[in-house]
Amino acid sequence: MSMHGRLAAPTVAADCLDLGQIGEQEALGLIALDGAKAANELSSLKDFLRQAADGANEVLAERFWAGQDVLDIVHARAWAMEQLLLLAWRRLVPFMDDIGLVAVGGFGRGELHPGSDVDLLILLDDAIGDRMPRQEIEAFVQLLWDAGFYLGHSVRTVTQCAEEAEKDIVTTTALMESRLLAGEISLLDRMLAITSKEEIWPAPAFFEAKSAEQTQRHERYHGTAYNLEPNIKEGPGGLRDIQTISWVTRRHFEADHLHGLVTHEFLTDSEYHDLVGGKRFLWRVRYALHLLAGRNEDRLLFDFQREIASRFGFEDSETILAVEQFMQLYYRTVMRLERLNESLLQLFQEAFLKRDEDEIRDLNERFRARNGYLELRRPEGFAEQPSALMELFELLARDETLLGVTAATIRAIRDHLYLVNEEFRNDPAVNEHFLELLRQPEGVYTQLRRMNRYGLLAAYLPAFGNIVGRMQYDLFHVYTVDQHTLFVVRNLRRFAYGKYRERFPHARKVFKRIAKPELLYLAAIFHDIAKGRGGRHSELGAVDAEEFCKKLDIEPAERIMVAWLVRYHLLMSQTAQRKDLSDPVNIQDFAETVGNTRYLDHLYLLTVADIAGTDPKLWNNWKNKLIWDLYLAAGQALRQGLENPIKRATRIRETRSSALTRLLRKGVAPEAINHHWGSLPETAFWRLSPDQLEWTTEAVVASGNRRTIAMRPVQPHGVSELLVSVPDQDGLFATITSVLDEMGMDVMSARVLTTEDGLSYDLFQVMDQHGHVINPIDSDELVQRLDAATDEGRPRDFVKRKGPRRLRHFDTDTVVTFKKDPDRGGTVVHLTCHDKPGLLSRIAAAIVGQGLQVHSARIATFGEKVEDTFLVSGPDHEPLKDPEMEALEERIKKYLD
Known part of the structure; x- marks a missing residue:
């Protein structure tokens, strides 16, 4: 069904165009393209169109920022551009019965955002033949491009439209929204008739194609709308989802407006207002995005989030930034829209693809399956037995044959959320249903996600409701807190499946030892539940977890473990990434905190799932x-007994023995091994693994104990190892890191040693910028560059290149802390700062520039923030004195800032 005719001028469009001037331009008549004045007339018209469009856009932008309704603004902009298009058409294309100018797509709906394309169809009668004004049409299109219009256009006959529409659902969709701007209406009517549902794409087939299109689109955006920089148009719950509903409505009911769904009882009034309200909010965001970006930009990028939040009136509070408040409103809006979209598409499926006879299977007194979808047997089911709200999700997880929930029951869940009060939360039947859901071998993540989408999870766990749609304005957490939490549960579930063995090679083995996985899932649900409240979220979450476990009647020892896991869920990650795991003292400290292997197994799994989520x-x-490595080392310490800590002497003996056996097996001469090992400091034998000691020894012996720069991929670990053994020199560590920075390689860790022969013995673990091992070509080039750089022995310039776009929108204060470590003969320098290209070489230059020595480095990047740990000592190989620490802190900040 077409929207015949042109747009009426909305009130908000007043004075955005000078209609008198447009009339004067039109009165000038057709431009004779073969005439002597054509070039001047086209240039004059182009300038007029550009200036008029710019003026209209400026007026509408001012009114938008002043708070005018965005629905009116978007329609007003479409109206304004329509007047200018018609002027260009009338000045260039003579009137003919067999040619028409048609608005299609969004422009056909009368909608035009600042960066959106003006979609046009130049429609031709099939019999136009040689009478087609080709030169004039080409001039019209070129003029619009030259005048700065974003144009999407096609030139087709009526039959060509039908042929393209039959092949392509996207073309069919665009043509459905056709609106005649100029020409004979009969031409458009003929085109609409042969592309109607009676001729091609009947409503059921159209619905199935659009549903499949939406599923594929959602998959392209990771199946979640809750990314850091969501696409407000294409992502789940975005504008395209609303359009999908509109298109199906138009195709099936021939209704031009979503309110037709209320008339046909597919939507309630409340749902309709939710849909329109969500659309209005997303349109505001999109209009603002296009204005700020100066282009068609539908990604809510960091570049614009803060400014939009400010312009929309959000202000920072003590616990939540303005940008986080704005983004939480965005995420909650798209969640409501995603739920409505799901419900409506389910209703459409039930109506359009109705079977001749329903297949009904009773499940219990409250529920049945209709054609594979779960539904209430009686509309009063939830009101009569509120615990059925939770029972529904347990049934879905328990019965693999169930495909989902009927639309009427989805609506009933939403309408009965008022029943979820303290009495409901304390009901043993409700809590038993929830616990049984967590105990199911399949469907746990799927149903928790469904519970969240339908609003029950937030109602049942009010603390969880606080984190729904909550973003953390940083680059480390790429999902909202609730979505991240559910992904952690999903990862825990994946540990049980063989198909994820490659991604999680060890977790599956450990997971098999877990007697009650539901305890892990509870820890996952609560591990970040207190974010945004102020205070330590892990401590607050642990209290919440223990209280909830009491409601579930979980045994005291088990609920204590769940609370412990929430309290210490960051311990393993922080220890592994920030501390030297070759030091038995660090392993002992970690093992003492964990206490036993059962806790260790659970913490390992939660840590892996958390990082991956x-x-x-x-x-x-x-x-x-x-x-x-930390898991194995801690496990060994726990099995050996915490009262019998592993001693460095034991570590040294085991490392030497293992490496020696391997080297002798390879035919390396014993005297060569002994000569080389005799030059190594004792720390080498407990800071290097047997494998590293074997490889470095083999490389040095092969070079005749002279300059050795070697590299190898360590594929199982996803890194490459670099050995630099050259005559020691001032600033060597800074030189090496500078060359690595120049080549765009990331350092994960470094061990810096010096032999009795005066050679460096520096071992680096490095990756390329994509987190992979270094390829052979780059490895060879790195060795050559390092050979030249270490031979020159002069300081190198810092790397100067732009950092990633996202990094520019964050600030992290540089914080330097010190802790003396007499056991290792140095001082631990812990540095937190903003990530930037060439960062490590700047830090290294600051340290060595003060005449200090670096013994080890541990590099950890968390989004825009870097946390580096160095073991350094003074010239006397002793821990730093207070004045040295003060000077180093000042120097590091100077070099970085």
């Missing part, structure tokens, strides 16, 4: 190695 790119082979 924070950012899909964050979990890699290097992180896997760090966490697994």
Whole structure:
């Protein structure tokens, strides 16, 4: 059904165009393209169109920022551009019965955001033949481009439209929203008739194609609308989802407006207002985005989030930033829209794809399955037995044959959330249903996600409701807190499945030892539940977890473990990434905090699931190695007994023995091994693994104990190892890190030693910028560059290149702390600062520039923030004195800032 005719001028469009001037321009008549004055006339018209469009856009932008209704603004902009298009058409294309100018797509709906394309169809009669004014049409299109219009256009006959529409659902969709701007209405009517549902894409087929299109689109955006920089148009719950509903409505009911769904009893009035309100909010955000970006930008980028929040009136509070408040409103809006979209598409499916005879299976007194979808047997079911609200999700998880929930029951859940009060939360039947859901072998994540989408999870756990849609304005957490929490549960579930063995190689083995996985899921649900409240979220969350476990009637020892896991959920990650795991003291400290292998197993699994659920790119082979090394070392310490800590002498003896056996097996001469090892400091034998000692020894012996720069990939760990053994020199560590920075390589850790022969013995673990091992070509180039740089022995300039776009929107104060470590003969320098290109080489230059020595480095990046740990000593190989620490802190800040 077409929207025949042109747009009426909205009130808000008043004075945005000078209609008198447009009339004067039109009165000038057709431009004779083959005439002598054509070039001047086209240039004059182009300038007029550009100036008029710019003026209209400026007026409408001012009115938008002043708070005028965005629905009116968007329609007003479409109206304004329509007047200018018609002027251009009338000045260039003579009137003919067999040619028409048609607005399609969003422009056909009368909607036009600042960066949106003006979608046009130049429609031709099939019999137009040689009478087609090709030159004039080409001039019209070129003129609009030259005048700065974003144009999307096609030139087709009526039959070509039908042929394209039959092949492509996108074309069909655009043509459905056709609106005649100029020409004979009969031409458009013929096109609409042969592309109607009676001819092609009947309503059921159209619905199925659009549903499939939406599913594919959602998958492209990771199945979640809750990314740091969501796409407000294409993501789940976005504008495209609303349009999908509109298109299906138009195709099936031939209704031009979503209110037709209320008339046909597919939507309640309340749902309709939710839908329109959500659309209005997303339109405000999109209009603001286009204005600020100066282009068609539908990603809510960090570049614009703060300014939009400010312009929309949000202000920072003590516990939550203005930008976080704005984004939480955004995420909650798209969650409501996603729920409405799901409910409506389910209703459409039930109506359009109705079977001749329903297949009904009774499940119990309250529920039945209709064609595979769970539904209430009686509309009063929830009111009569509120615990059925929770029972529904347990049934869905328990019965794998159930495909989902009927639309009427989804609506009933939403309408009965008022029943979820303290009496409901303390009802043993409700809590037993929830616990049984967590105990199911399948469907736990899916149903928790469904509970969250339908609003029950937030109602049942009010603390969880506080984190729904809550973002953390940083680059480390790429999802909202509630979505991250559910992803952690999903990862824990994946540990049980063989198909994720490659991504989580060790977790599956450990998971098999877990007797009650539901305790892990509870820890996951509560691990971040207190974020945004102020105070330590892990401590507050532990209290919440223990109280909730009491409601579930979980045994005291088990609820204590769940609370402990929430309290210490960051311990393993922080220890593995920030501390030297070759030092038995660090392992002993960690093991003493954990206490037993049962806690260790649970903490390991929760840690892996948490890291992998924070950012899909964050979990890699290097992180896997760090966490697994700590798990193994702590497990050994716990089995050996905490009263019998592993001593360094034992570590040294085991490392030497293992490496020696391997080297002799390879045919390396014993005297060469002994000569080389005799030059190494004792720390080498407890700070290097047997594998590292074997490889470095083999490389040095092969070079004749002279300059050795070697590199190898360590594929299982996802890193490359670099050995630099050259005559020691001032600033060597800074030189090496500078070359690595120049080549865009990231350092994960470094061990810096000096032999009795005066050679460096520096071992680095490095990755490329994508988190992979260094490829052979770059490895060879790095060795050559390092050979030249270490031979020159002169300071190098800092790397100067732009950092990633996202980093520019965050500030992290540089904080330097010190802790003396007499056992290792140095001082631990812990540095927190903003990430930037060349960061490590700047820090290294600051340290060595003060005449200090670096013995080890541990590099951890958390989004825009870097946390580096160095072991340094003074020229006397002793811990730093207070004046030295003060001077180093000042120097580091100077070099970084």
